[in-house]
Amino acid sequence: MMKGNLIEKTTAWERFNHWVLAVSFLILFFTGLGFLYQSLNWINTIFGGNHLASAIHKWTGLVFTLSLILTLGSYFGEAIRFTSEDSKWISSLGGYFSKEMEPPPQGKLNAGQKLFYLIVVVLFGATSAFSGFIIWLFPDSRGLILFAHFLHNISYVVFAFAVPLHIYLGTAANPGTFRVMTRGTVTAAWAKKHHGRWAKDMGIE
Numbered sequence: 001m002m003k004g005n006l007i008e009k010t011t012a013w014e015r016f017n018h019w020v021l022a023v024s025f026l027i028l029f030f031t032g033l034g035f036l037y038q039s040l041n042w043i044n045t046i047f048g049g050n051h052l053a054s055a056i057h058k059w060t061g062l063v064f065t066l067s068l069i070l071t072l073g074s075y076f077g078e079a080i081r082f083t084s085e086d087s088k089w090i091s092s093l094g095g096y097f098s099k100e101m102e103p104p105p106q107g108k109l110n111a112g113q114k115l116f117y118l119i120v121v122v123l124f125g126a127t128s129a130f131s132g133f134i135i136w137l138f139p140d141s142r143g144l145i146l147f148a149h150f151l152h153n154i155s156y157v158v159f160a161f162a163v164p165l166h167i168y169l170g171t172a173a174n175p176g177t178f179r180v181m182t183r184g185t186v187t188a189a190w191a192k193k194h195h196g197r198w199a200k201d202m203g204i205e
């Protein structure tokens with residue numbers, strides 16, 4: 001939807017859910033870091049000590065999981081539609097590493113965003129949620145718990161690398177992008193530069 005010279009990229013509901021996802025993620029990330037390393041256990045004193053931090057981690061995990069499920073309505077349909085523009089985005093590595101290799105105009109999500117959504121958010125989000133609930137609900141089944149801890153730690157590492165990169169790309173690396181998560185609108189120039197095909201579909205020449 002156009003609003004003067006601005007185009008709406010996210011609805012108020014999508015922005016709200018993204019903030020729920022971001023804040024719950026940060027709480028999980030920091031309490032998780034406190035559990036993972038003895039030397040960083042002091043982090044959990046900020047959350048009221050290990051016992052309270054553990055309860056906060058579990059219930060925030062539930063919020064994070066619900067928020068993850070709700071992202072399916074916002075991004076899944078777009079993310080699974082792979083086009084030749086996406087293959088070209090991947091083969092030119094998004095144009096990030098060379099001036100000659102410019103990817104073609106992208107749709108509402110570029111291939112990098114689609115892969116981030118499908119692999120990190122959906123696949124590892126589901127892995128961390130599934131394993132987290134096993135650790136929470138079946139504390140006495142030893143073999144299962146060991147495997148669940150393994151899956152939980154792997155997904156932690158994936159998120160620990162991917163989310164800071166996602167935050168950097170959504171803020172400092174691409175000026176004009178963060179407002180997608182605050183106001184929900186972008187300028188016509190931003191849309192043409194980053195999502196050319198989407199801009200054209202929205203009637204911007």
Ligand code: HEM
Nearest residue numbers: 021022025075113116117121163167170171177178180181
């Ligand atoms: C404070 C932390 C975060 C910031 C500043 C941030 C920023 C952003 C921005 C600016 C966008 C819009 C990009 C665009 O439309 O071009 C976006 C989209 C998105 N964010 Fe975040 N984000 C944060 C945390 C997270 C977390 C923790 C997750 C999931 C675990 C997440 C998942 C997504 C997804 C799936 C999208 C849509 C696809 C994409 O643009 O990559 N975000 N975020």
